Amino acid sequence: MAYSATTLDQTNSTIAPPDSPARQAWRILKQDRLASAGLIILAVLILIAIAGKWLTDTQTGFDPATVRLVDKLRPPMASISDLVPTEERPALGFYLLGTDDLGRDVFSRMLQGSVVSLTIGFVAVGIATVLGIFFGALAGYYGDKRLGFISVDNLIMRFTDVMLCFPTFFLILTAVALLPPSIYNIMAIIGLTSWMGTARFVRAEFLSLREQDFVEAARALGLPAWRVLFIHMLPNAMAPVLVSATIGVASAILTESALSFLGFGVQPPDATWGNILSDGKSYIFDAPWLFFFPGFAIVIVVLAFNLLGEGLREALNPKLRSR
Amino acid sequence: MRAFLIRNFLQRLLLLFFVSVIAHAMVHIAPGEPSEVDPANPRMKPEDIAKIRAAFHLDEPLHLQYVYWMRDLFTGELKSFKDSQPVLPKIAGRFVNSLPIFICATLIVWTLAFPTGIHAAVRRGSFYDRGSTFVAYSLISIPGFFLAYLVILWVVQQFGIPVIGMRTFGASEAQPWLRFMDRIWHLVIPSLMSALVGIAVLSRYVRSQMVDVLQQEYVRTARAKGLDNDTVIYRHALRNALLPFITMFGLMLPALIGGSVIFEQIFAWPGIGRLGYEAILARDFPLVLTINFIAAVLTLAGTFLSDVMYAMADPRIRLS
Numbered sequence: 001m002a003y004s005a006t007t008l009d010q011t012n013s014t015i016a017p018p019d020s021p022a023r024q025a026w027r028i029l030k031q032d033r034l035a036s037a038g039l040i041i042l043a044v045l046i047l048i049a050i051a052g053k054w055l056t057d058t059q060t061g062f063d064p065a066t067v068r069l070v071d072k073l074r075p076p077m078a079s080i081s082d083l084v085p086t087e088e089r090p091a092l093g094f095y096l097l098g099t100d101d102l103g104r105d106v107f108s109r110m111l112q113g114s115v116v117s118l119t120i121g122f123v124a125v126g127i128a129t130v131l132g133i134f135f136g137a138l139a140g141y142y143g144d145k146r147l148g149f150i151s152v153d154n155l156i157m158r159f160t161d162v163m164l165c166f167p168t169f170f171l172i173l174t175a176v177a178l179l180p181p182s183i184y185n186i187m188a189i190i191g192l193t194s195w196m197g198t199a200r201f202v203r204a205e206f207l208s209l210r211e212q213d214f215v216e217a218a219r220a221l222g223l224p225a226w227r228v229l230f231i232h233m234l235p236n237a238m239a240p241v242l243v244s245a246t247i248g249v250a251s252a253i254l255t256e257s258a259l260s261f262l263g264f265g266v267q268p269p270d271a272t273w274g275n276i277l278s279d280g281k282s283y284i285f286d287a288p289w290l291f292f293f294p295g296f297a298i299v300i301v302v303l304a305f306n307l308l309g310e311g312l313r314e315a316l317n318p319k320l321r322s323r
Numbered sequence: 324m325r326a327f328l329i330r331n332f333l334q335r336l337l338l339l340f341f342v343s344v345i346a347h348a349m350v351h352i353a354p355g356e357p358s359e360v361d362p363a364n365p366r367m368k369p370e371d372i373a374k375i376r377a378a379f380h381l382d383e384p385l386h387l388q389y390v391y392w393m394r395d396l397f398t399g400e401l402k403s404f405k406d407s408q409p410v411l412p413k414i415a416g417r418f419v420n421s422l423p424i425f426i427c428a429t430l431i432v433w434t435l436a437f438p439t440g441i442h443a444a445v446r447r448g449s450f451y452d453r454g455s456t457f458v459a460y461s462l463i464s465i466p467g468f469f470l471a472y473l474v475i476l477w478v479v480q481q482f483g484i485p486v487i488g489m490r491t492f493g494a495s496e497a498q499p500w501l502r503f504m505d506r507i508w509h510l511v512i513p514s515l516m517s518a519l520v521g522i523a524v525l526s527r528y529v530r531s532q533m534v535d536v537l538q539q540e541y542v543r544t545a546r547a548k549g550l551d552n553d554t555v556i557y558r559h560a561l562r563n564a565l566l567p568f569i570t571m572f573g574l575m576l577p578a579l580i581g582g583s584v585i586f587e588q589i590f591a592w593p594g595i596g597r598l599g600y601e602a603i604l605a606r607d608f609p610l611v612l613t614i615n616f617i618a619a620v621l622t623l624a625g626t627f628l629s630d631v632m633y634a635m636a637d638p639r640i641r642l643s
Binding site: 034158161162164165166167169170171173174175177178179180250254257258261262274277278281284291295298299302303306307310 | 338339341342345346349350353354456457460461463464465466467468469472476577580584585588596599600603604606611614615618619622623
């Protein structure tokens, strides 16, 4: 197909410049219906999270912590009891997603939860990605340098192996249980225990990039090492990092909900989808909306991240380019 | 070959040492000690706490505590902080309980993932392929306990399959075969639930392997010879596609501990994951550390096994 396109161009004697790799990837991604759906869902979700952050922080009608004991466990779309004072009424005029066992508006809590859950996902993956790139780049680029009896590459990769020996979920559980429960600790622990995969393939990419001419040229220009590493080499190694980061956000959100289920998640009053879900499990017969709304919200969002990640993997795969 | 095995084994022993040092340091440096589990208790005087700390060697320097832990672990003297029971028999008992779920789940995963993945690869782009892709991603994306609760609701109402614990309470008087069937029924849902994610992941992996192999020249040659489709797929293509999965047998070993916490908690299954969870809650350091240590041993043994098996199965790989 690419071949016929160039011959066509040559007959018109106007040689179009080839698409940039990013453009090609974007084209392949757009053709993938599942991945596009994931992308759209995530775009909508991020808008909701930003709006939710503003609404729950500033508008009293969307305060997720307002307790209205007269209106506890009301089903979705239920109207507000007359006993609720006007300043505590939700802004919508009814409970869109019902209320929980303390009469808190589930819709507001879900809005707040979308911010917290996404933040946990992005920050944890951010930490993991930065660490992974840092260790992987050092090991790949300075692999031959020796520190005493052991080479840099050996040192870093053996440390990676050590980290891989821990059963991940058990390790996270141990760390979260021993440290004081806070949202920052959870983000940090998930991040610190999931950088190993990134480090491994960044190293592999850097090992092959190191030998290439453009890196040699950059070095010959006398650029400082950090510029060669992070400005010249890193963009060429970003494809697998991007894919694993996308899928990493999905698994971080799942890990947070699993921790919430075991009682080690984000503590109240902060709401995440994970802890709304795990609180809701006790009301599965009396108030199923407390269980199903956060549950399906998590499924949809995690699915969107996973599908987008897989779509990116296909789109960034050089074998499939220029088709 | 033997030199490779010995060197590989020694490397892994060294890794294990570092893993145990890091785990030990992490657990002990983190805030919170067994002596502080009940800080509100007015009867706990400072001298009592000091006595507890001395009894558990918690007042000694960290490296000495590590030596004590290792010495007690290998002489079998290691005792739980919580109830002073020896740690190893405790873990062994729970391990035996976890084993049936692990074996059943593994069997389910391997018997279902291969047909699903191969079928999807052979009919690439078909409705079945896209459907199974979507279902696989959905299974990966559902929080395990959410799905488990949905399944419990449905299964208990529809079929009356028992879902809690390892056996029906009070059934110990029944006939042996009834007790046996009772055990089997209790196994069904937990092992199915632990298998679901595995099926999804493995069938995707089988599919991509199969797709790669089916595009190779020798498969085309086999077709050009006029072989029928089944022979090409199952005798020629599948054999090469199977190669990476030999390694996965080894890599699945550590799931025995790490993967079971949530499901054992949901189904009240007295297995090793739940033991670990309870130990973490009670700050029972010897138990937590030993379970971590065993998990690391399993991981290392698993990767070692998979390296060796891969080298034995694939003549293109030389051990050097």
